[in-house]
Amino acid sequence: MIRAILYNSAIDVHYKIPKFGEQADFIGLNSVSFPAGKAINFAKAVKILGEDVEVSGIVPSVDIARFQTFLDGYDIKHDLTETSGNTRINATIFEEESGISYHLNSENEPIYESEIFAFNEKLLSKAKEGDFWAFSGSVPTGFDEEIYRNLIENCKNKNVKTALDTRGNPLKYGLSASPFLVSPNETEFQELFCGEIKGLQHIILKGKRLINSGVEYAFITLGKDGVIALHKSECFHCSPPEMHNQVNSVGCGDAFLAGAVVGFQRGFAFREVCRMATACGAVNTLTREPCKIDLAKVGQVMEQVKIENI
Numbered sequence: 001m002i003r004a005i006l007y008n009s010a011i012d013v014h015y016k017i018p019k020f021g022e023q024a025d026f027i028g029l030n031s032v033s034f035p036a037g038k039a040i041n042f043a044k045a046v047k048i049l050g051e052d053v054e055v056s057g058i059v060p061s062v063d064i065a066r067f068q069t070f071l072d073g074y075d076i077k078h079d080l081t082e083t084s085g086n087t088r089i090n091a092t093i094f095e096e097e098s099g100i101s102y103h104l105n106s107e108n109e110p111i112y113e114s115e116i117f118a119f120n121e122k123l124l125s126k127a128k129e130g131d132f133w134a135f136s137g138s139v140p141t142g143f144d145e146e147i148y149r150n151l152i153e154n155c156k157n158k159n160v161k162t163a164l165d166t167r168g169n170p171l172k173y174g175l176s177a178s179p180f181l182v183s184p185n186e187t188e189f190q191e192l193f194c195g196e197i198k199g200l201q202h203i204i205l206k207g208k209r210l211i212n213s214g215v216e217y218a219f220i221t222l223g224k225d226g227v228i229a230l231h232k233s234e235c236f237h238c239s240p241p242e243m244h245n246q247v248n249s250v251g252c253g254d255a256f257l258a259g260a261v262v263g264f265q266r267g268f269a270f271r272e273v274c275r276m277a278t279a280c281g282a283v284n285t286l287t288r289e290p291c292k293i294d295l296a297k298v299g300q301v302m303e304q305v306k307i308e309n310i
């Protein structure tokens with residue numbers, strides 16, 4: 001079973017406006033809103049790829065029914081625990097004239113430690129040998145920044161594979177538990193090493209430090225420039241084809257991670273895992289709702305991904 005852990009639920013709202021600056025009020029805008037959070041994006045892509053997935057998470061009680069209904073709509077299993085407070089809202093405003101998308105990301109309301117503790121206890125009781133658990137997204141304000149480390153250690157004791165896709169201290173601490181897989185983007189990777197990392201050779205050099213520290217697979221994702229993928233002494237640069245008609249840049253990393261985890265669960269060779277993950281990330285650029293990837297398109301793009309041994 002693939003499990004996606006959701007600590008930072010959000011409602012995403014997308015607006016389209018003609019142009020900022022010409023008017024102060026935008027009335028009657030066409031908008032779409034839907035439950036989000038990295039784990040939900042990830043789970044959607046896993047489900048579309050054809051694997052069973054369950055979202056375990058905490059969601060404010062005021063919105064829990066909405067999340068459950070949304071996940072039911074994708075036929076995604078869920079085990080959501082109610083918390084107090086409100087769900088944070090993230091807005092994306094697409095300015096038609098410039099083609100720029102503005103992302104307004106809000107902080108969550110504090111969550112009681114007792115609620116987190118109870119949730120984590122219940123969560124860990126679900127760990128089963130052969131599972132693959134994905135920990136993705138930021139850690140909510142007030143959370144213990146070592147939360148992912150503790151969970152990864154517990155998972156390893158139960159022979160559960162883990163993927164970690166986060167940033168800052170939760171990434172740094174989580175890495176010390178040696179997850180099976182990590183997938184920082186370029187910015188997160190630079191933050192981790194506290195400085196600019198320029199060029200593929202430099203990325204590879206630093207990436208090897210992750211492998212030497214005990215991580216099995218490290219993917220440093222570089223947006224349209226693809227990914228540097230490392231495992232033991234192997235290193236690939238995987239390049240997606242140029243994607244035409246892009247409408248979205250949010251969630252490419254989540255779709256990428258879904259492709260990688262599904263690949264590993266199916267027993268693919270490393271190179272084929274890279275191929276599928278890179279294609280999933282690329283195809284995500286074609287869909288306005290993050291991770292609602294077109295499966296047929298993933299198949300086509302997989303054929304076009306270039307994988308170079310480095």
Ligand SMILES: Nc1ncnc2c1ncn2[C@@H]1O[C@H](COP(=O)(O)OP(=O)(O)OP(=O)(O)O)[C@@H](O)[C@H]1O
Pocket residue numbers: 184185186220221222223224225226227240241242243246249250251252253254255256277278279280281282283285
């Ligand atoms: N414009 C693009 N064209 C083709 N492929 C892309 C593009 N953007 C991303 N990808 C693919 O998706 C992968 C992940 O993208 P990226 O590095 O942007 O992740 P990210 O910053 O973690 O995204 P997010 O956190 O929003 O999910 C890349 O390694 C690449 O394979």
Ligand SMILES: [Mg+2]
Pocket residue numbers: 165185253254
């Ligand atoms: Mg990401």
